[in-house]
Amino acid sequence: MGAQVEQAKAVGFDDAPGQPALIDPFGRAISYLRVSVTDRCDFRCVYCMSEDMAFLPKADLLTLEELDRLCSAFIERGVRKLRLTGGEPLVRRGIMTLFSTLSRHLAAGRLDDFTLTTNGSQLAKYASGLAGLGIRRVNVSLDTLDPEKFRAITRWGGLQQVLAGIDAAQAAGLHVKINAVALKGVNEDEFPRLIEWAHGRGMDLTLIEVMPLGEIGRLDQYLPLSMVRARLSEQFSLEDLDYRSGGPARYVKVAETGGRLGFITPLTHNFCESCNRVRVTCTGTLYMCLGQEDAADLRKPLRAFEGNDLLFKAIDEAITRKPKGHDFVIDRRHRRPALARHMSVTGG
Numbered sequence: 105m106g107a108q109v110e111q112a113k114a115v116g117f118d119d120a121p122g123q124p125a126l127i128d129p130f131g132r133a134i135s136y137l138r139v140s141v142t143d144r145c146d147f148r149c150v151y152c153m154s155e156d157m158a159f160l161p162k163a164d165l166l167t168l169e170e171l172d173r174l175c176s177a178f179i180e181r182g183v184r185k186l187r188l189t190g191g192e193p194l195v196r197r198g199i200m201t202l203f204s205t206l207s208r209h210l211a212a213g214r215l216d217d218f219t220l221t222t223n224g225s226q227l228a229k230y231a232s233g234l235a236g237l238g239i240r241r242v243n244v245s246l247d248t249l250d251p252e253k254f255r256a257i258t259r260w261g262g263l264q265q266v267l268a269g270i271d272a273a274q275a276a277g278l279h280v281k282i283n284a285v286a287l288k289g290v291n292e293d294e295f296p297r298l299i300e301w302a303h304g305r306g307m308d309l310t311l312i313e314v315m316p317l318g319e320i321g322r323l324d325q326y327l328p329l330s331m332v333r334a335r336l337s338e339q340f341s342l343e344d345l346d347y348r349s350g351g352p353a354r355y356v357k358v359a360e361t362g363g364r365l366g367f368i369t370p371l372t373h374n375f376c377e378s379c380n381r382v383r384v385t386c387t388g389t390l391y392m393c394l395g396q397e398d399a400a401d402l403r404k405p406l407r408a409f410e411g412n413d414l415l416f417k418a419i420d421e422a423i424t425r426k427p428k429g430h431d432f433v434i435d436r437r438h439r440r441p442a443l444a445r446h447m448s449v450t451g452g
């Protein structure tokens with residue numbers, strides 16, 4: 105973390121006086137921003153949305169210009185990694201304009217990484233455009249290779265469309281990482297196949313433990329990844345790796361395939377101490393921790409004033425409240441999720 109703080113101390117655009125880095129009360133430098141650009145989606149994954157989701161009115165959403173301003177302000181304060189997510193980021197109208205304007209920070213060397221998390225449905229259309237802007241990597245969420253299960257999980261999605269999107273992304277030269285949510289009794293028998301498929305195509309695969317978010321909280325489908333890993337190690341040789349992608353995943357190398365397999369276990373505290381990230385929703389609400397309700401409104405300061413003074417003030421104040429760790433608790437007795445927020449609001 106020392107190096108991270110050192111790196112983040114010297115920030116600021118060439119044409120602006122250097123702004124201080126964002127360092128939280130526990131000495132963690134904020135270098136990673138995830139921004140949800142829309143709460144809408146063309147899928148209705150069972151663990152993420154209800155079928156009859158009510159979406160936000162347009163006026164509540166940050167405009168593309170406001171999103172650019174907000175991201176650029178964080179970059180000015182030392183953010184080096186930016187991920188756009190959603191909802192489904194690629195269904196936001198005009199999204200390529202935002203990718204295009206923000207890619208100036210990549211070109212100028214102010215960002216090390218600019219990427220997105222997508223369900224892949226629109227990738228066939230946008231992959232080459234994204235690659236042309238200098239984007240190198242994309243995370244695609246895909247829980248199953250079985251078309252019927254895919255439809256059951258996503259309710260509205262089509263597997264072939266996503267596979268075509270992955271083909272297009274790879275053809276455009278993007279590195280694709282697959283994220284799969286582990287669901288008890290749904291896709292748990294499919295992980296060996298997913299590993300062989302992903303690694304056979306040169307893609308990392310990361311398994312994600314289902315989180316108790318939203319009223320829909322899928323507690324009945326909760327499958328601890330410790331159990332998944334134990335089962336996989338009966339079939340594969342898994343070697344722990346030091347590799348970190350900048351996120352919370354712990355990686356192993358699968359000897360038989362030569363590929364990398366990640367595990368994200370958000371319900372354990374194993375990554376809070378090195379947490380370098382914050383999230384902003386499409387309405388400009390800043391969450392300092394995915395697992396806590398505490399938040400700060402950045403839309404008001406953004407809209408109140410053309411300059412960034414008020415915005416920086418609000419961000420600084422919020423970062424002083426970044427908690428040491430999160431509070432996920434599965435309340436099994438009441439079968440209630442610990443948080444009432446949908447993933448499609450904060451972005452995954």
Ligand code: SAM
Nearest residue numbers: 151152190191192221222223245314315447452
């Ligand atoms: N629509 C895009 C997608 O699906 O990749 C981006 C947004 S989605 C909310 C981001 C990630 O969150 C996806 O990988 C999704 O599987 C994951 N996710 C959604 N709800 C979840 C939950 N309750 N627990 C764990 N992961 C979840």
Ligand code: SF4
Nearest residue numbers: 145147149152191223
């Ligand atoms: Fe949409 Fe992604 Fe949520 Fe699925 S996980 S409903 S694709 S936002």
